Amino acid sequence: MSTLEDIVLAVVDDVAPFVGQGKVADYIPALACVSPERFGIAVSTIDGRCITAGDADERFSIQSMSKVLTLTLALESRAAALWTRVGKEPSGDPFNSLFQLEFERGIPRNPLINAGAIVVADCLVSDCADPRESVRSFVSYLAGATVDFDIAVATSELETGNRNAALAHLMRGFGNLENPVDRVLDTYFHQCSLAMSCRELATTFGYLAAGGTVPGGGKRIVSTERARRINALMLTCGTYDRAGEFAFEVGLPAKSGVGGGIVAVVPGKGAIAVWSPALGPSGNSVAGVEALRRFVVRTGWSVF
Ligand code: GLN
Numbered sequence: 001m002s003t004l005e006d007i008v009l010a011v012v013d014d015v016a017p018f019v020g021q022g023k024v025a026d027y028i029p030a031l032a033c034v035s036p037e038r039f040g041i042a043v044s045t046i047d048g049r050c051i052t053a054g055d056a057d058e059r060f061s062i063q064s065m066s067k068v069l070t071l072t073l074a075l076e077s078r079a080a081a082l083w084t085r086v087g088k089e090p091s092g093d094p095f096n097s098l099f100q101l102e103f104e105r106g107i108p109r110n111p112l113i114n115a116g117a118i119v120v121a122d123c124l125v126s127d128c129a130d131p132r133e134s135v136r137s138f139v140s141y142l143a144g145a146t147v148d149f150d151i152a153v154a155t156s157e158l159e160t161g162n163r164n165a166a167l168a169h170l171m172r173g174f175g176n177l178e179n180p181v182d183r184v185l186d187t188y189f190h191q192c193s194l195a196m197s198c199r200e201l202a203t204t205f206g207y208l209a210a211g212g213t214v215p216g217g218g219k220r221i222v223s224t225e226r227a228r229r230i231n232a233l234m235l236t237c238g239t240y241d242r243a244g245e246f247a248f249e250v251g252l253p254a255k256s257g258v259g260g261g262i263v264a265v266v267p268g269k270g271a272i273a274v275w276s277p278a279l280g281p282s283g284n285s286v287a288g289v290e291a292l293r294r295f296v297v298r299t300g301w302s303v304f
Contacts, residue, residue, distance in 0.1 A: 007298045008041055012053045014294040015039060015276075022278035022286035030156035031061060034260070036189045036278040041286055042198035043295075044206050045229055045270040046298040048216035052199050057145060059195040060275055061153050063257030064095065064283075066236060067117040067141055069204070074111075074123040075104045075230075082123065086116045088233060095240045096163045098170065106174025110237040112255065118177070119136045121188040125179045131187045142204040142214070142221070145222060147196050154193035154303070161189060192257075192292055201263050201273035206236075215270075217287050231265055236301070239289075242282040250292045251302040262288040266301045288290040 002010070019039045022210070023220035025034035040055035074082055076166050091109040093100055101108060101115050109116035121131070128134040132149070157164075168181040177184055196204070206215040212227035213220045234253035238244040239262075248255060252272075254264040262285055272295060276287035296302055 002298070003044070003124070004043060004299075007295065008051050008053045010298060011294050012039065015291045018231060018287040018290045019183040019276050020278055020287075022280050024260070024277045025279055025283070027160065027260070028157050029160060030150075030153045031259060031277075034060065034277045036276075038275065038277060039291070040198040040275045041291055042202040042217065043270055044202035044271045046127060046206065046210040046215040046268065050202060053236060055275065056198040058198050058233055059200075059259070059276075060197050060277070061150055061192070061259035062194045062196050062201065062261055063259040064112070064117070064194045065261055065263055066135070066139075066194055066257045066259040067112050067120070068208075068238075068255050069142070070117065070124060070135060070191055071077050071111045071233075072230065073134065073138055074120045074127070074224070075226060077127040079132050082111075082120075084091060086111050086119045088241050090236045092241055097166070098166055101167060101170055106171045106176040108171070110233060111133055112237040113172060113240065114164055117163065118168050118184060119171065120190050121191065122177045122179055122184045123184050125187055126148070135191050136194070139196075139204060142207065143196065143200040144203055145200055147194055150193045150195045151191050154189045157192065158185070161185065164188065184193065184204065195201070196242075197237065198261070199274040201261060202271045205263045205265055205271040205273070209266070209267055209269060209271050228267075231267060239284050240282050242280075242284055246284070246289065250289070250296055251304045252292065252296065254272065254292065256284040256288070258283050260285040260288065260297045262292060264292050267303060269301055287301050
């Protein structure tokens with residue numbers, strides 16, 4: 001029988017032909033200069049092991065993977081009240097789409113598309129004395145390492161994030177933002193710019209695999225019920241307008257980011273983080289999706 005170490009190495013071989021396929025995100029200029037020829041993978045298990053291969057210790061921009069972590073923080077202060085301001089349905093639209101938000105009167109479909117994450121950031125701006133620092137220290141705690149913002153990436157998005165500004169202004173117009181757009185976007189762009197490695201991400205997301213506690217008998221982060229619900233949102237909404245196909249091919253709760261990372265959760269077993277910067281049309285890493293698919297085929301780890 002193959003060990004997890006053997007399987008991780010086999011996946012690196014499996015995906016070699018896919019690395020570099022797709023296109024690095026260039027709508028955020030600071031991301032455009034990352035080489036598409038990178039690939040890393042890390043698997044953290046709920047008994048506290050972490051198996052890695054490739055560029056697993058290289059930090060990259062976590063982008064939308066941060067949306068799960070800020071959602072976790074906002075649910076702590078807002079609990080069920082959050083769901084009056086953001087939905088729980090997949091959007092079927094690109095992550096930065098505007099038109100559904102107009103039809104639906106400023107209530108985003110879910111917290112894992114940009115508009116929904118901007119509402120979540122708004123909650124943190126209201127509820128935390130220093131929202132950026134609350135996010136940074138929470139993520140550092142989960143990662144077991146000091147993580148930091150990439151200021152060049154955050155500044156680059158601040159200068160070019162016109163669609164996000166449009167989403168935020170539209171929601172403020174509908175009365176669904178409590179704070180001025182600039183303050184909310186400052187938090188949102190900084191959370192997206194957090195720089196982390198696959199090893200750190202797999203460790204960070206372990207609480208969602210371990211029923212809400214830090215793996216290895218650590219602190220409770222969320223209740224078991226909330227961990228289950230966050231996983232459900234990741235399964236249905238975490239890979240945007242490709243969530244159906246992703247569930248079909250991979251069958252795990254997951255969250256992608258335009259930095260090329262994807263993190264997947266296997267409840268009761270562990271978390272898998274993959275990174276390869278070239279993206280497919282929906283903004284998910286091409287080699288990353290393929291790596292997760294091969295990993296699931298080889299291990300049989302699935303929620304189905
Ligand atoms: N910061 C990015 C944006 O707002 C996040 C998008 C993503 O990773 N899908 O466009």
